[in-house]
Amino acid sequence: RxxxxxxxxxxxxxxxxxxxxxxxxxxxxxxxxxxxxxxxxxxxxxxxxxxxxxxxxxxxxxxxxxxxxxxxxxxxxxxxxxxxxxxxxxxxxxxxxxxxxxxxxxxxxxDTKLLTVPYGVGETSPQPGIIVVQNNMMVSADAGNQMPFSWRIKEYLDEMWLEAQYIQNTEDQAEKFVDIFQKTPLGTFISALTEEERQMLFQCYVTDFIVLTIGVSSPEELQCLQIAFLSCIEEWKATSPRRKETVPSLPWVHLGYNQFKSRLQNFSRILAVHPSVVAYLINQEGYGIPHSEMVIYVLAATGCAEELENQVQTAHPEVWLQKVKNLRMPVEFLCKEEELQRKESWCYHLLKELKLSWNR
Structure with a gap:
């Protein structure tokens, strides 16, 4: 340094x-x-x-x-x-x-208004002692943020979203949120970038947002969460006035997360209690292509159920039973999600298979 x-x-x-x-x-x-x-x-x-x-x-x-x-x-x-x-x-x-x-x-x-430093003005000096440099990006040994000052941008957009929610006479708070951001100096700066640069910036911000918000234990787990997160954004976008736009905006990350927060956290819980399912997901056909729905979410639970079914005769009974107990709540939560119950949903048939497998 x-x-x-x-x-x-x-x-x-x-x-x-x-x-x-x-x-x-x-x-x-x-x-x-x-x-x-x-x-x-x-x-x-x-x-x-x-x-x-x-x-x-x-x-x-x-x-x-x-x-x-x-x-x-x-x-x-x-x-x-x-x-x-x-x-x-x-x-x-x-x-x-x-x-x-x-x-x-x-x-x-x-930009001193966007990036403030808590100097503690009025005192003779900052707080005495060791000053710790924070790092919330420890996914791997050489990990760091992908987007400059992403932690501050996240705080900035969180504050902006709260403000947008309190604005009177606004029918669509999400639209107001995006509009407010576009008019800020940062939003104007990003709008001046090329389409390719804005796409790259968006991908970098999604990666940092996941690590800062959900928490990740390995690069492979991060990869799975990225696919899931992008699917959530696509699902949010499909029902929004922005559905025809090809270049994403940073507020979309917050809007997608706010709408599907419980789903993403439950998916993260499945990966945490059953880490071996990450390898199962990576080996799936079409892995790495975000769908308009969070298919990877149902696939993860299906992979866990299949693995437990295959181990019922070979695994130690207590170990096997503990795995079932760990997965019970996230799998049952998934099976009860109303959004995934629609017959036209991509996840509908996968969910039927999961329920049959889990109930066995």
Missing amino acids: IKILLGLLSEEDGLKASFLKITKARLSNVLKKLEENSFHTKNWVLREASNLSALQEAGTFRHALWKRVQNLITPFLALLIAVIDRNGNLELLVRPAGEWVTNLWMFIFR
């Missing part, structure tokens, strides 16, 4: 010079706010000159002043770095998947 930071805090090229300029501007702003909330700010040089112990320790007045500035700035810089490197976010700036990733990263970093 130190190597990455030292590389960025320079003026070797346009990107690094811009990063350094924004970093300086952010630190300058917080110091100004600190001065506004402090007394006798104009006399700090005089007070430092009168501090004999500090002068003796530093050796010279210049070194004493530098140490004073360093002690003040270092904690604020550390907090800034902790925010911008959350979930390995700096990796996307130094090793981007495309130019749009770099541009989006710098756009968000530059």
Whole structure:
């Protein structure tokens, strides 16, 4: 991380010079706010000159002043770095998947209203002690976020969705939510990207959203949840005014999740209590192609039921019974879902087979 930071805090090229300029501007702003909330700010040089112990320790007045500035700035810089490197976010700036990733990263970093840093202005310094850099993306050893500042974008859109729900005289809250986002600086920036870039951005955000919201234990499990999640979005889109649009928008992720939250969580529970079903799903014909319905959800439960049926004579009775108990609630919840009971549904016939297999 130190190597990455030292590389960025320079003026070797346009990107690094811009990063350094924004970093300086952010630190300058917080110091100004600190001065506004402090007394006798104009006399700090005089007070430092009168501090004999500090002068003796530093050796010279210049070194004493530098140490004073360093002690003040270092904690604020550390907090800034902790925010911008959350979930390995700096990796996307130094090793981007495309130019749009770099541009989006710098756009968000530059926007002080979108990306705020909790400096604790009014105090002499941030909270003392070790500053922890959060990472919620530990799916594998080298895991990190796929979309720049995805954790902040998720918070931002969650806040926006709450606001949209409280707007009076609005028949379609989902439409209002999408419209509000499109008019924000971030929404305008994303709209200016190419269709291919917006598709890539959407896929990256879906991946990060799953890890941040549902939680994942392996790359293979993440892959299954991605297919399920995209199917939920397709199902939501099919009944929305946006059904003819080909390029997805970030609010769709939240709208799809809000509508099918219990289904996605139940699917995740099946994968968690019966991890071997992940391999079964990966080997299914047509795996990797999201349907307009969450077919993979029913397939997962079917795979579990088939595996238990095959093990009834060979597995240890107590172990087998515990597996059945672990799966009972998620499978019964799935079988009772009204949305999947429709005869025209893709899942209808699969669900009939599942019920027969499970009841045996």
